[in-house]
Amino acid sequence: MSKEKEKAAQDQSRKGGNGKGAAAPVGAVMVVGGGVAGIQASLDLANSGFYVHLVEAKPAIGGVMAQLDKTFPTNDCSMCILSPKLVECGRHLNIEILAPAEVQSISGEPGNFKVQVAQPARYIDLEKCIGCGLCAEKCPQKVPDEFNQGLAMRKSAYVLYPQAVPQKYAIEKETCIYFRKGGKCKACEKFCPADAVDFEQKDQVRELEVGAVIMTPGFQTFDPAKYSSYHYAQFPNVVTSLEFERILSASGPFAGHLVRPSKDRKEPKKIAWLQCVGSRDVKTHSYCSAVCCMYAIKEAVIAKEHAPYDLDVAIFFMDMRTFGKDFEQYYNRAKDEQGVRFIRSRIHTIDAAPNDDLLITYLDESGEKKSEIFDMVVMSVGMEVSRKAKQLAQTLGVDINQHDFVNTTPFAPVDASKPGIYACGAMQGPKDIPESVMQASAAAGAVSATLGEVRWTKTKVRETPPQKDIRPEDQPRIGVFVCNCGINIGGIVDVPGLRDYAASLPNVVYTTDNLFTCSQDTQGQITKIIEEENLNRVVVAACTPITHEALFRETMIDAGLNKYLFEMANIRNQDSWVHMKEPEKATEKAKDLLRMAVARASLLKPLVEKPLTINQRALVIGGGVAGMNAALNLGDQGFETIILEKEDQLGGNARRVHHTIEGQEVQGYLEDLIEKVGNHPKLQILTGALVVGFSGYKGNFTTEVLVGPAMYERKIDHGVTVVATGGREYRPREFSYGEHPRIMTQLELGDFLHEHPEEAAKWQRVTFIQCVGSRNKENPNCSRICCQGAVKYALQLKGLNPEMDVMTLYRDMRTYGFLEDYYRESREKGVLFSRYKLEDPPQVEVDGDQLSVTFVDHVLERPIKMPVDAVILSAAALPNDTEELASLVKIPRNAAGFFIEAHAKLRPVDFASEGIFLCGMAHSPKLISESIAQSMAAASRAGAFLADTTQTISGVTAYVSPERCAACLVCVRSCPYHVPQITGDNVSEINPALCQGCGTCASECPAEVIQVSHFEDDQIAAKIKTLY
């Protein structure tokens, strides 16, 4: 950390310590729950100036995401994308991980809580444990391994999973022989080389002072043994979806080999997934768990990829709920290209068939009873709140809803009922990883907005070892680390062979291979080896620098080496993954890639990074609910923020939404929000504003805007940009829309019900038609919000006139999460639902003033024509036209026109370009509550960026060797950023603070006197020359 930060911290503590009035808030935060949401919230907070106590019930963080094999819809390896975050959390100076630990009690008030945290003894000294695993190896006591869902055994001395953070062992008192047999055994103590075992350790209670608490204890999976007709407890080949994740996993019980758990350990030829196990069932959980459809498709697709034979996979479901961004295409690919069978059905029983096979009896859509035999059945189990999580809510004193999840409201989606306590992730409601991550950032944003003034008051300063002086003339001493990446690389490429090959390369003085080079313990080993072997360059042959280079560069810094003396060879994404069927050629290629990396590494130079100045102003493009919330949060954090709205008033789409499905009044909320935004001392609003120019880079953007009817021009300098350009309702071209006043879209119906409720109350029969302009050839996306919209309006119509016949023609009802309760309520109140097929849509006929709808009844299988008073078209949610903006700001959009975030899973509100963030409908269709959460997340990330004034500019910049410069102006003309200038000495000069490092000038320079550091000609040439 820089001096500035220390000074800021001192200033702040002076402010806090003046003893006047109420005590200053505490600049520390407690995050309870160490799953991906807790990790994200901790990182966001710690990176923006708060000290974080991360409390996790298990001995390591990671949560359920660490147990997953792959993640949808990108099929990324779960551990691969989580691991860098685990490691960052584990080594973060301002995050203290307390694991295992539990909150015991809380007192105090927002800003000044005192929290008692119980830390059971681990019987391993964390300071001494080196994570070598000898204790586990020598421990004689085998117990079922809960991380592997009991499908494998572990020891009483154990580490939760191979990449666990902290990478420290623990002794489980309940099963340990020493504790059960009164002082006998102690094998672990005997063999521990670090003297880390300590049977005398006592349970501890610590009192911690924090300004706020974020609770995110996550979920547990439903126990399917509760359904006796599925025989989960009796039949070994009936497994849960989480067990199946472990079966698929390379680090799982069968090392990634797809076999079934029965004694025969047979490779299954036919696998079935059963949806809604413990979801959408009033006898267990009435809500929808929101993630199971997608994970079942993912598991089916991945299982087929795993099997070296033609595996038959079938998913038995009621409604296919693939409602998230790009989910529908994932479903379509599985169905149309990857051969996954989808069977719309209700399951009757699972019975035993010979040889441990299973007989599934089900009713198909027409009600006919059918059966089929499978080798293995996966229960797509839902999410539920654990007893301990419920207890946590009670301890913290926050309300829970009827399903035991934390109670929040649509307009304050991360506020628990008690001020100063926030909730995010699956405990707030069933949700997938990106939404958990988004909400975690939102919760961090909510905290930053209230504790902004005490940033940097509790944080610590990193002591980095002095950088070793590596001179260009020093002989390179390269260490090569080859990663197995579980079996991702090692399963295809001959890793030991590659390691040995590396030793034969010039300047390589050390080589090794690791199971996971990115794990935290390996970072420690690398640091040690750099010291012992006196390395001055490091090459890692592993995955992609996009995700992992930053991590390894940190390790370089910790070892006293300049981070630019590091090079990666991508032998996974560019090799083992894409040449799976040609292992020998993949190994050859890996050798080439490694040789090229070593050749370049020999020529790398240490580079200096200069501090980045950051303009402390934020710009929000879009003044709808998302944009306003983002701006409000940034303003509350203390940052001056400008909102640009292209219309002449704020509010966007929300102006046409009158209430949420939960019954909250939207217009009142909106008025209140507009007032808050308007009166906020830090906020400025420009309506009728059109962006016409955008330049600069992270921390230093300039946006040119034409404002108002007079179109006067303004130039705004700002450090961050939040894009919240919103969406719109599709104007249907189908179903005779426009030919009759009572063929309306949902938004039109909302306005009509608001303005003429008495007219609507006279209607006898109304039909909703779903998926209008969604899920078809032109627009393959699901619009996510229309199913709940139809249910919401159907309930409103029934409220106006309970006798009204309301019929919804749908393809799949996608009322995810707690929305399912409203879907059920609407059915109970007599709303009818009839499914139609894409290829056989309903017909709407207009005959004078009369309207009629014809549809095929899916039970009777024949067309029914009925006169109706109104037809409501659930029209698609589309993004606003942002073609020009996207091209000005240089931010990518997908085929539908929604912006593309930096990473679908773990960076849901960031753009790949730093300093630019995304929220609301511009990202994908979403509900108001979801837009609010996402906008707070974007504001949180943007605020963290502004708050971190210690950022530096990249060392990758162009420089001129002036002695041979002819001042020909080619560089001046070719630079897209107009950086090079001709000095008084008549040579070109490039300001490194402004240079973006693209290298265009270097390649254009006719005299070849411009080089780009880190991509110098000889460094690139070294790779080319050693190609063959």
Next chain:
Amino acid sequence: MRLQYPPNVRIIEVPCTGKVDINHLLMAFEVGADGVIVVGCLEGDCHYMAGNLHAKKRVSRVKGILDRVGLGGERVGMYNLSSGMGGRFAEIVREMTEKIMELGPSPIRKATGTALKAAGEVAA
């Protein structure tokens, strides 16, 4: 996506295709590449504004040089892809490989090498 493509391509990372020199492209042929592809952002979407347009000009100059020296300009190609177009990338590698198979080994290393080689340059 893990789309499979032929294993005869070696990727060299550059910050932007704007950094791809004519010298680099020719050097790849000199050391034995049978073909070279340059992959940049979509036109109009260059992360560094216009580097890919500079690269396009240079690739076309290299095509001319290759034609003149008898290697054949079709051995080098410029492609524009977004980060979401992995499928197209795999297709391009397949297409280029097929084209090179038709053309046979580069005359520069016909006498020495036997295996099929190709190099790629990709903007980071």
